[in-house]
Amino acid sequence: MRSLRYLSAILLFVAVSCSPVKKSTLTEVKHDDKALEWESPFSKDFDKAMFKASLDVRGKHLSGIALIKKTSDTSFHFSFANEIGMTYFDLELWKDSYRCDYVFGPLNKKAFLNILQHDFRILLFTGSFCGNPSHYKDPVTLDNIYFYSASSLFAYFNKENGKLTRLAGWSNLLDAVLIGLEYTQGPFPSGINIMNPRIGMLLDLNLLGR
C-alpha cells in the first residue's frame, strides 16, 4: 500500500513536471467577461473527410490515405490504408471508448492503439462543454488559450479569426499529445498533425477532400 502511494506520487510528479504547456510561460487573463464557446471541427455538419496521411512511430514510416467518417451522432470511424490499398488499421471511436475493427499485425500493440485512440478522441470530441476554463494569452502571438483542468486540456485559438489552432493534453499519464490544426480555406482544417513526443509518434493528415 505504501509503495503504491510512492508510485502514485512519482507518477503525479512526472505528469505535473512534464506538462505539455508550461502555464508560467503564458499570460493569465484574470477578468474574463465571457469564455469562448467552441466545438471540434468534426462536430455539427461534419460528414466525412479524406486525408493524405503519414505516420512515423519508433523509426517506422507508414503512408497512405486516411478517412474519418461520422457514423452516428456519437461515433466516428477512422481508417488508414497504404497507397496500394492494404488497411493498416480501422478504429471506431466514441467519446469514452473505442473499438479496433482491424489492425495490421505489426501495429497490433495495445499501448500504441490506446494512445492513438485517445489522441483521436481529444480531436473529435472536445469543445467548450469540457468545463469551466482558465483563460490565458500567448505572450508572443497574443492568441487566446483556454485551459480545462478537468480534462487537462489546453485549447489555442487564433486571435484574429478565432479558429482552433492547437490542442495540448495527455494521451495517458506519461505521454502528452500536441495536435496542430492548419487552415488554408474555410472553417475546416486542411492539415492536422498529431504528435506524442514520448513515444516518438507523428501523424500528419493533409486534407484531400470532404
Add this chain to the structure above:
Amino acid sequence: MNKIGLFCLFAFCVCLTFRSSGQVKALSSADAEMVKKSIAEAAKSTVSLESAFIQTKELSVIKEQIVSKGTFYLKKNRLLRWEYTYPFAYLIIYNNDRIYVKDEDKENHISLQSNKVFREVNNILVGAVQGTLLQDTKNFQCSIFDQHDQFRALLIPVNEKLRGSISEITLFFSKSDYTVGTLVMREASGDYTRIEFMSKKINQNIPDEKFAIP
C-alpha cells in the same frame, strides 16, 4: 397473345439473358491446367507491359470507397514502376532487390531483402500481373472459373501469415489474350481493393530510365 402474355415472355427473356451473361462455371482440373498453361505462355512472351489503372479501395464497415489512378509499367526481369497520379503523386519503383519510393518531395530507398512487407507486396503485384501467382502452389490454392468473356482465378493463401492480412486474391484474365484485366485483393478485415487495368500496351519499348533508381 394478350398484353400480360407478352410482358411475361419479355420478362422471361430478360431473366434468361442476365442469367447466361453472369454464368460462372468452375473448370475441371484438366481445363484449369490448360488455362494456366495459356496464361503462363502469354506471360512468357510478355517482355514489357504498360497500363493505366484505376484502384478502388472498398472500406467494408463504413461502406466507403477510396479511388486512386495511375500508370503501371512492368519490364522483364523484375522491373516494376507503379505510379499514382490521383488523388496525389506517389511513385514506387522496384528494381531487382531495391525499392525507391517518392512521396511528393520525400524520397526513400528500401532494400527488398530487409523489408518483408514490400517483398510480399512486390511478389503479389508482379505475380498477379504476370499470372505467375497461379503456378505458386507453395503459397496459394488456385481455382479457375469460366465467367462470360473472362477466366476468373481465385487464389487462397495457404501460408498462415499471409492469410492474416490477405484472405483471397481474384484475377480476371481476358479470354482473347490471357492478360490480367482486373485484380481484386480481399483482406482479412473484409475490405478489398480492386485494380482495373486499361489501355494495355504489351511489348512496346519502355526505356530503362523509367525503372532507374536515383
